[in-house]
Amino acid sequence: MSTGPAPCELLTRHAGLLPEHGHALDLACGLGGNALLLCRHGLQTTAVDDSTEVIRQARQRMAQTGLSVEWIRADAATVLQANRYAVITVSRFLDRGLARAIERALRMGGLLYYQTFTVAVPAGRGPKNRNYLLQRNELPGMFPGLSVVAYQEAMQRDPYQAGLVACRVA
Numbered sequence: 001m002s003t004g005p006a007p008c009e010l011l012t013r014h015a016g017l018l019p020e021h022g023h024a025l026d027l028a029c030g031l032g033g034n035a036l037l038l039c040r041h042g043l044q045t046t047a048v049d050d051s052t053e054v055i056r057q058a059r060q061r062m063a064q065t066g067l068s069v070e071w072i073r074a075d076a077a078t079v080l081q082a083n084r085y086a087v088i089t090v091s092r093f094l095d096r097g098l099a100r101a102i103e104r105a106l107r108m109g110g111l112l113y114y115q116t117f118t119v120a121v122p123a124g125r126g127p128k129n130r131n132y133l134l135q136r137n138e139l140p141g142m143f144p145g146l147s148v149v150a151y152q153e154a155m156q157r158d159p160y161q162a163g164l165v166a167c168r169v170a
């Protein structure tokens with residue numbers, strides 16, 4: 001059985017915090033490494049990407065895993081209904097304009113896992129557009145409505161990416 005694409009380091013490292021039940025969303029999922037981990041954990045999992053080709057490939061790969069993820073081709077902004085998800089994961093994708101909607105899309109007690117590139121990334125690695133890089137220590141401040149559970153400015157395996165786990169408590 002294929003194990004599929006790898007989840008981000010943040011999710012792997014803090015998988016012990018995941019709830020046993022509930023609806024999880026992998027936003028801008030790519031081939032869905034995060035989604036597959038969430039689904040294997042037992043969560044009802046939706047994975048969203050705006051690329052038709054990416055979603056086609058993700059569906060094809062999942063067929064080899066025996067898992068059941070709901071793959072949706074859509075813009076990230078369209079799936080962030082309020083109070084819906086127990087878990088949201090975002091990795092290697094940055095749209096600061098979605099931060100409030102991501103906070104609101106979590107149910108009370110819900111967890112956000114967010115890992116992406118920072119300005120420390122050398123040229124030629126990570127996004128070409130520097131607007132898609134986090135400033136130093138920016139990530140916790142992007143989600144003022146959530147409580148920080150864990151934060152790393154430089155992940156161990158991916159030292160040019162920061163990672164935040166945060167919880168909706170109000």
Ligand SMILES: C[S@@+](CC[C@H](N)C(=O)[O-])C[C@H]1O[C@@H](n2cnc3c(N)ncnc32)[C@H](O)[C@@H]1O
Nearest residue numbers: 028029030049050051054074075076091092093
């Ligand atoms: C660098 S990949 C990261 C994929 C995956 N999260 C990972 O860490 O491997 C970024 C993904 O975001 C998707 N994407 C870009 N803009 C998007 C948007 N507005 N809504 C949904 N997906 C988007 C792209 O199609 C691409 O698959």
